[in-house]
Amino acid sequence: MxxxxxxxxxxxxxxxxxxxxxxxxxxxxxxxxxxxxxxxxxxxxxxxxxxxxxxxxxxxxxxxxxxxLPKKNKGVHMALNTSNLTELMKFLNSRKIHFENWSGEAGKTNTRPDGVKQIYFQDPDGYWIEVNDGEL
Missing domain, CATH: 3.30.720.120 (Signal recognition particle alu RNA binding heterodimer, srp9/1)
Incomplete structure (x- = not known):
């Protein structure tokens, strides 16, 4: 409700x-x-x-x-959204920046039950960042 x-x-x-x-x-x-x-x-x-x-x-x-620095955990992450997830993935690949889906499969997305695709990667200090194609 x-x-x-x-x-x-x-x-x-x-x-x-x-x-x-x-x-x-x-x-x-x-x-x-x-x-x-x-x-x-x-x-x-x-x-x-x-x-x-x-x-x-x-x-x-x-x-x-x-x-x-604090201990890092994928469950504690910053989440950003974009309408250009595919382009971002191509850019990350071109810069040799590892990204993965929630279960850790390299170079792959996963889709949440609500249909939103997402990837995860880490910044230079190991903080996890989620980027998804959801709309607010």
Missing amino acids: AVSNAQSNPYGLNKDHDAILVLDVNASAKFYGEILGLEEIPNGGLPDHIRWFQLNDKIQIHLIESEE
Whole structure:
């Protein structure tokens, strides 16, 4: 049963950003800029070890250089969507970036019960990223 937005989100909360710890902020920035094609934006006057990127919907990813990283698990991942999943897969192949389906089969997609196709790959620090062809 659907609940009205006013009842389920009385404060009008929207996603602003995700922050992740990275070993080398420049290497990670290169990945998020060149591979994912995200726009780098000013980091609000913070030190150089923090870099900000923005998705088309204005949600941000903050990269924070750190000496310690959390343990990685495919079940804990960032999920992005695109209408160009096939083109993205071709691009990842051309850059020799490994991607797989949920069960770990290299170079393959899987289809969720709702018909959405998805792939998974990792950034330079091992964070899992899902990209799917679903629409919001």
